[in-house]
Amino acid sequence: MGASDVNLAELIGSRICHDLISPIGAITNGLELLEMVGTMQGPEMELISGSVGSAGAKIRFFRVAFGAASDQPLGRAEVNGLLADIEIASRVKVHWHVTEPVPRNQVKLAFLALLCCESAMPLGGSVSVTVDGQDWTITATSDKIQIDTGLWSGLPNGRFAEAVTPAKVQFALLPETARGMGWRVSAETASTRIVIRF
Numbered sequence: 097m098g099a100s101d102v103n104l105a106e107l108i109g110s111r112i113c114h115d116l117i118s119p120i121g122a123i124t125n126g127l128e129l130l131e132m133v134g135t136m137q138g139p140e141m142e143l144i145s146g147s148v149g150s151a152g153a154k155i156r157f158f159r160v161a162f163g164a165a166s167d168q169p170l171g172r173a174e175v176n177g178l179l180a181d182i183e184i185a186s187r188v189k190v191h192w193h194v195t196e197p198v199p200r201n202q203v204k205l206a207f208l209a210l211l212c213c214e215s216a217m218p219l220g221g222s223v224s225v226t227v228d229g230q231d232w233t234i235t236a237t238s239d240k241i242q243i244d245t246g247l248w249s250g251l252p253n254g255r256f257a258e259a260v261t262p263a264k265v266q267f268a269l270l271p272e273t274a275r276g277m278g279w280r281v282s283a284e285t286a287s288t289r290i291v292i293r294f
Contacts, residue, residue, distance in 0.1 A: 105269065109162030117159070120152045146185075153181035160200065161207035162269070169197035187220025188213075188236075194227050202232065205274055209234040209281075209292045211266040212251065216241050216290060236290040243285045251283045251292075270294075 127145050157178050160170075172195055179190045190210060206225055213223050213236035221238025247267045250256035254271035271281045274294050284291045 103164075106162065106164040109158065109164075117152065117155050120148060120155065123148050124152065149181070150185040153178070153184070157182050157207065160204055161211060161266070163204075165199075165201035165204040167199040167201055170200050170203050171197040175203060186214070188217055189220075189222045191222065191224045193225060198227065201273075201277060202227075205270065205277075205279075205294055206232060206234060208266045208270040208273065209294070212247075212270060212283075212292065213290050215264060215266075216243055216248075216285075218242055232294050234290075234292040236292075237288060239288060241285065241288055241290060243290075248283055248285050252281050 124145075127148065131145075160178065172192065175192055175194070179192060183189060188210075209232075210223055210225070213234060217236060217238045217240075219238060219240050221236060221241075223234060223236045226233050226235075244264075246257045247260070247264055251267055251271060254268060254275070256267070260268045274281050279294045281292065281294045283293075
């Protein structure tokens, strides 16, 4: 995958997320109106509202992770808001220890790293994100980490023994996107811990 392929993938990701977030927002507004007038109540309404909320949160997160990114800064409050929304339907708790605004393209790398970690944590766990100067560290801990050796060993150079599936596309995008920014990804895995640095 070359840099032009990544750019094209980012543009496609941005377009899909942009086109989907508007109708989901409209559905959310419609549900709020129905709730206000008392037309719909009960567990069915809660199920629909929860599903729409989860879908909207994922699309906003994916827009950063898979969409086109610039060096426009994202503040801690905005990032924590995104993470709090997706955590509602997730077993993984993210601790964002980055206090200052950081460029969106760096947050993109962190979100891709989070997705890599999440894929290895089927029982849930926690992920800590820190930055020291220009050095990012994403540390995931869980009682049980499931490592796909082929994916994790190929993460630093972006070369994998087998074709990467759509569910694991973050493993291919993270090193390629980092390389395009002049950075290199490293990963350490253990039975209860993963550390990704770039």
